[in-house]
Amino acid sequence: MTIINGMLYFAFPDxxxxxxxxxxxxxxxxxxxxxxxxxxxxxxxxxxxxxAIYRFRVNDNISLTPGLFVITNPNHDDVNDTIWVSTFRTQFRF
Structure with missing residues (x-):
């Protein structure tokens, strides 16, 4: 049995x-x-x-990161509907 997976990540600082x-x-x-x-x-x-994500730096201690992800053909089955999920993260640094 052969199982593969992979991910490419692109970061755009500033x-x-x-x-x-x-x-x-x-x-x-x-x-x-x-x-x-x-x-x-x-x-x-x-x-x-x-x-896709975008991290807004509010100040030196707080950042907000909205995001969106999409999964096409969930469970590797084209009968399944595409999944859309939005996310929102708040980060506090002390």
């Missing part, structure tokens, strides 16, 4: 304003590409995970 950070992630969740002796274990479709 995007638009000094101290802020943009990020883009694109990858494939673990997928069975070869089922070995049991070909029914092989995933026929491919999910893609795409995520």
């Amino acid at each position: 995007l638009l304003i000094e101290g802020n950070l943009g990020g883009l992630m694109v990858g494939v969740p673990p997928i069975v590409t070869d089922g070995g002796d049991d070909d029914s274990l092989k995933d026929d479709d491919t999910s893609i995970h795409i995520e």
Whole structure:
């Protein structure tokens, strides 16, 4: 059995304003590409995970990071609807 996965992450420091950070992630969740002796274990479709974030630096101690991620063909099945998720993180540094 062969299972692969991978992710590329791109970071853009000081995007638009000094101290802020943009990020883009694109990858494939673990997928069975070869089922070995049991070909029914092989995933026929491919999910893609795409995520984008932007960290706003409010001051030296507080940052806000909204984000959005999308998963196409969840569970490597094109019958499944695309998943959209928004996120929001607040970070306090002391």
